[in-house]
Amino acid sequence: MSESISREAVEAGVGAVTDPELGRPLQELGMLHQVELTGSDVGITIELPTLAYPGQQRLAEAAEAAARKTSAEINKITVSFVQTTRGKQSGGDIGLRVKNIIAVGSGKGGVGKSTIAASLAYGLKHFGASVGLMDADVYGPSIPHLVGVSGNPAIKEVATPDGRTVERMLPKDAGGVKVMSIGFMVPAEQAVIWRGPMLHKALMQFLAQTDWGELDYLIVDMPPGTGDVALTLSQAVGIAGAVVVCTPQQVALLDAVKAIGMFGQVKIPVLGMVENMSGDIFGRGGTRAKAEEMGVPFLGEVPAIADIREKGDAGQIAALFDEGCAARDPLLHVCQRTAIEVARQVVDQPTMPQLDIL
Ligand SMILES: Nc1ncnc2c1ncn2[C@@H]1O[C@H](COP(=O)(O)OP(=O)(O)OP(=O)(O)O)[C@@H](O)[C@H]1O
Ligand SMILES: [Mg+2]
Structure with a gap:
C-alpha cells in the first residue's frame, strides 16, 4: 500500500x-x-x-x-x-408510518391531477419505493376508476401498542400500490357535498384508520380549488410538499397561481409545477415559464397523448410504465424531479412547520 x-x-x-x-x-x-x-x-x-x-x-x-x-x-x-428514501416521518400524532406525504393539486378541475397523482404512485413504485395512493377528492373520487379497483375495503383488527384492539381499513392493492378512496364506500355517482367538520372527520378517518403500513411515499390526490382538504391534511400530518398540475392554457395557469398561494397559506411547501397535456391545442411551455417567474421548480411536461386517457379509462394507469409506452419517459422524469424536490425539503427543513393560523 x-x-x-x-x-x-x-x-x-x-x-x-x-x-x-x-x-x-x-x-x-x-x-x-x-x-x-x-x-x-x-x-x-x-x-x-x-x-x-x-x-x-x-x-x-x-x-x-x-x-x-x-x-x-x-x-x-x-x-x-x-x-434510502429520506423523509420527515410525517405521520403526525395519528400513528402513520409514512416518510413523505405528497399532495397533488391544482386550482382547476380536469387538468389531470388524478392522472398525475396515480402516475406518481406507480412511477415511484417503479423505482422500488413502497407507495400508497390516497384519494382525497371527496367531491369526485376517480382514483378507483384509474387504477381499476373497487368495492368496500376489508376491515382488520389490529393491536395497539397500549394493548387495545382497534379496527383498521385495509387499503386495496392495485398492482403493488396501496390505494384508499372515499369512492370505495360511496358510489361515484352519489356526489357527496362534504363541508367543514364532516369533511375534516372523513379525511381524518381515512388517514388514521387505514392500515397503510410503512410507506416511503403516500400520494394524495386533492380535490380542485378549495383549501379545506389541504388545511385538514396539514393540520393532521406533515405534508412533504405539493405538486401543482396545470395545463398550458392560460386560465389554468392563473388557477395554478392561486393553488400555489393556497398551499402557501396552509404551509405546505410547493415541490413544483407539472405541465400536463403539453402540446395540446393550448400549446406548450407556459408552465415552465410561470414556474420560473414564481421561483418554483418545474417538474416536467407530460404530453397530451391518447394512451394516457385510454389507460386511465381502462383502469390501467400502471401500464403507462410499460416499455415502449410514449408516456413512460416523461412520467418517470416527473417522478424523479418530484422525488428530488422531496429530498430537498427534507434537507432544507428537517422539521414540519407549525401551523399558527388557527
Ligand atoms: N396527458 C394527458 N393526455 C391525454 N389525456 C389526459 C392526460 N392527462 C389527463 N388526461 C385525461 O383528461 C381527463 C381528466 O383527467 P383527470 O381526471 O386526471 O383530471 P383531474 O384534474 O383529476 O380532474 P378532476 O378535477 O375532475 O378531479 C381524463 O379523461 C384523463 O384521462
Ligand atoms: Mg381528479
Missing part, C-alpha cells in the same frame, strides 16, 4: 463534491457513506436520498475525479451506491 494515498484525503475530496441534484456538498448532505482503501484501490460508497435519484452517472464521475485528484498513486476507483 502506498504511503501517499490517504483515506482522510479521499473523504475530504469526495465530501466536497457538489451533489448535482441537491446542489450541496456530499459531506454536508450526509451522502458520503464510506471510503475504503484496499492496497492502492479506492472504494467509495455514496448514499442516495431517494430510490428515484436521476443523476447517478454524473455523481459517480464527479466522485471518481475528486478521489483521483488526491493522489497520483491511486489505481482503481470503484463508486457504488446505497439507496
Whole structure:
C-alpha cells in the first residue's frame, strides 16, 4: 500500500463534491457513506436520498475525479451506491408510518391531477419505493376508476401498542400500490357535498384508520380549488410538499397561481409545477415559464397523448410504465424531479412547520 494515498484525503475530496441534484456538498448532505482503501484501490460508497435519484452517472464521475485528484498513486476507483428514501416521518400524532406525504393539486378541475397523482404512485413504485395512493377528492373520487379497483375495503383488527384492539381499513392493492378512496364506500355517482367538520372527520378517518403500513411515499390526490382538504391534511400530518398540475392554457395557469398561494397559506411547501397535456391545442411551455417567474421548480411536461386517457379509462394507469409506452419517459422524469424536490425539503427543513393560523 502506498504511503501517499490517504483515506482522510479521499473523504475530504469526495465530501466536497457538489451533489448535482441537491446542489450541496456530499459531506454536508450526509451522502458520503464510506471510503475504503484496499492496497492502492479506492472504494467509495455514496448514499442516495431517494430510490428515484436521476443523476447517478454524473455523481459517480464527479466522485471518481475528486478521489483521483488526491493522489497520483491511486489505481482503481470503484463508486457504488446505497439507496434510502429520506423523509420527515410525517405521520403526525395519528400513528402513520409514512416518510413523505405528497399532495397533488391544482386550482382547476380536469387538468389531470388524478392522472398525475396515480402516475406518481406507480412511477415511484417503479423505482422500488413502497407507495400508497390516497384519494382525497371527496367531491369526485376517480382514483378507483384509474387504477381499476373497487368495492368496500376489508376491515382488520389490529393491536395497539397500549394493548387495545382497534379496527383498521385495509387499503386495496392495485398492482403493488396501496390505494384508499372515499369512492370505495360511496358510489361515484352519489356526489357527496362534504363541508367543514364532516369533511375534516372523513379525511381524518381515512388517514388514521387505514392500515397503510410503512410507506416511503403516500400520494394524495386533492380535490380542485378549495383549501379545506389541504388545511385538514396539514393540520393532521406533515405534508412533504405539493405538486401543482396545470395545463398550458392560460386560465389554468392563473388557477395554478392561486393553488400555489393556497398551499402557501396552509404551509405546505410547493415541490413544483407539472405541465400536463403539453402540446395540446393550448400549446406548450407556459408552465415552465410561470414556474420560473414564481421561483418554483418545474417538474416536467407530460404530453397530451391518447394512451394516457385510454389507460386511465381502462383502469390501467400502471401500464403507462410499460416499455415502449410514449408516456413512460416523461412520467418517470416527473417522478424523479418530484422525488428530488422531496429530498430537498427534507434537507432544507428537517422539521414540519407549525401551523399558527388557527
Ligand atoms: N396527458 C394527458 N393526455 C391525454 N389525456 C389526459 C392526460 N392527462 C389527463 N388526461 C385525461 O383528461 C381527463 C381528466 O383527467 P383527470 O381526471 O386526471 O383530471 P383531474 O384534474 O383529476 O380532474 P378532476 O378535477 O375532475 O378531479 C381524463 O379523461 C384523463 O384521462
Ligand atoms: Mg381528479
